[in-house]
Amino acid sequence: GETDSEHFFSLFHNILHTEYESATLENMKSALLKAIKTISDMQNDIGKGDYSLLNTVITDGEQLIATRYTTANAEKQESLYYTFGEHILPQIGNGLMQPVESGKVGAVLIASEPINEKNEEWIEVPRxxxxxxxxxxxxxxEPIKI
Structure with missing residues (x-):
């Protein structure tokens, strides 16, 4: 791959499969945080003053991790939101969720911006x-501590 996203995923994948025996959720999280730290350390070593904006979503099809991370100041950052519910309301579209009434979450959406007009249902992931x-x-x- 030639894109920064492909290079970053390759770094994550390499860390996950060389340092851990299995791709558990905790191991995926640790590998992702190590990949972010590697990029941050490389930037510091080069010292160009550039910054990273690392919004990621990684899943194995059953569980996922997502990050909103930047080395930049507060003005230069990407956003990330999530919402959840019992299920997505497909007849309405636009990612609207049936509110959780049964006590069981059945669907989670993550997006860079709210994808419907129900902004109050979307929770912004902190920087x-x-x-x-x-x-x-x-x-x-959880806060990213690297």
Missing amino acids: NHIVIVNKDLEITV
């Missing part, structure tokens, strides 16, 4: 945080 969604669709948001 330099990771979103973790496990197989039971339990959502955790």
Whole structure:
């Protein structure tokens, strides 16, 4: 690959499969954080004053991790949002969710911007945080510490 996204994914994939025996959610998270740290360290070593904007979403089809990370100042950052519900309302479209009434989340969406007019249903991921969604669709948001 030639894009920065392909290079970053290759770095993540290499870390995951050389340093860990399996691709558990915790191992995926650790490998992703190591990849982010590697990029940040490389930028610091080169010292060009550039910055990274690393919004990522990685999944194995059953669980996922997503990051909103930047080495830039507050004005230069990408956004990331998530929403959840019992299920997506396909008849309405635009990512609208059935609110959780049964106590069980059945769908999670992650996007760079809210994709419908129900902005109050979208939760902004704070700058330099990771979103973790496990197989039971339990959502955790943690600060990225590298």
